[in-house]
Amino acid sequence: MSIERLPRRTTAHSAFWMMVRRVTVLAACVDVALFCFFLAVGSPILAWINVISVSLYLVAYRLLQQRRNRAALILIWTEVLGHAVLGTLLTGWGAGFNYYLLMFIPAIMVSGNWRTVVPPLLVLFAAYVGLHEVSRFYGALEPLGATALTVLYVFNISVFFAMASSTARFYYAMVRKTEGKLRDLATRDTLTGLFNRRHLMELAHVERRRADHEDVPLSLVIADIDDFKQINDRLGHDAGDLVLRQVGEALRESCRSHDTVARWGGEEFLFLLPQTSAEAARDFAERVRRAVEALGIGPDAQSFHCTVSLGVATLDADESLEEAIGRADHALYRSKAEGRNRVTAATLEADVALGQDSAQVIDLHPEATGLDGGPEDRPRPGGVPLAG
CATH class of the missing domain: 3.30.70.270 (Reverse transcriptase/Diguanylate cyclase domain)
Structure with missing residues (x-):
């Protein structure tokens, strides 16, 4: 195996799917918390939306375990996009559901070269701007009280910061691991494992x-x-x-x-x-x-x-x-x-x-x-x- 192929085949590719599995579990936990929150503030419609989301993440995780990665990824993207759009339309732009759309950016950037990542980035940008305009025009369809809206915003922005930080840290660790492998290839004898x-x-x-x-x-x-x-x-x-x-x-x-x-x-x-x-x-x-x-x-x-x-x-x-x-x-x-x-x-x-x-x-x-x-x-x- 050449050095040029090593990072992409054994590190970047594996890291992407490891990240997807982690995000799937974290997202399911977030939806469980949102389910409890919306029940507490008396919004059953929003609560049951999160039940559906948790079910979709469970199915996606099972697909990932079966190595049916493409189907799992489509399901995850559908859930995140649908949940972000519904949450924004029902509770308003100020609830912070729109931030979950931004989590697509690192996933898109590590999934291919510039030729394959630019179109979905443009689509995501257009969807984000369009959702903002629609939300501003119609307002919240299922409005919450001021206190509940503030709590929801703080929760969503905290989740976004935590997931973005975790993803960045995860990839940094993978880069360091790759550097270590390449350093070993350059400094060690492959048969004995001793220095060369x-x-x-x-x-x-x-x-x-x-x-x-x-x-x-x-x-x-x-x-x-x-x-x-x-x-x-x-x-x-x-x-x-x-x-x-x-x-x-x-x-x-x-x-x-x-x-x-x-x-x-x-x-x-x-x-x-x-x-x-x-x-x-x-x-x-x-x-x-x-x-x-x-x-x-x-x-x-x-x-x-x-x-x-x-x-x-x-x-x-x-x-x-x-x-x-x-x-x-x-x-x-x-x-x-x-x-x-x-x-x-x-x-x-x-x-x-x-x-x-x-x-x-x-x-x-x-x-x-x-x-x-x-x-x-x-x-x-x-x-x-x-x-x-």
């Missing part, structure tokens, strides 16, 4: 500036699922996706409140650890390693297990984020070369020649790599993180 690479880098630059300003450490941890290609080859890509989701969830649960983890690419994940020293970052990585090692993959949590290798780096004051990620990346590859399922911490002294050192370690330990052509077992260029 781009968003993590945005957060990392913010944390880097904060670390420099407050003179606190900032550490990075890269984790890579061991033998992931073999999992895909032996168990299939569905199993591989399951591994990514469950490992991703385990990594998220390992984070503290101020930590961030993202899917960095393929089977790699990157942790951003603010206010974390090198020693604390190593301890954190070890906890992550043990958590994944103990994780049962599968619905019964007993199917199979996997492990991760990790590389840790703490930013130096004079290096860029990219350079620190590169050091963590090469520390990860040393963990791979030395047997997997382990944590390796990068140091500035040991990583002066990042690419050369990493390649030498793998060359010196060919039996540990188990090279089978998979991307996790190939030396990557010096200082360049795997793009995934």
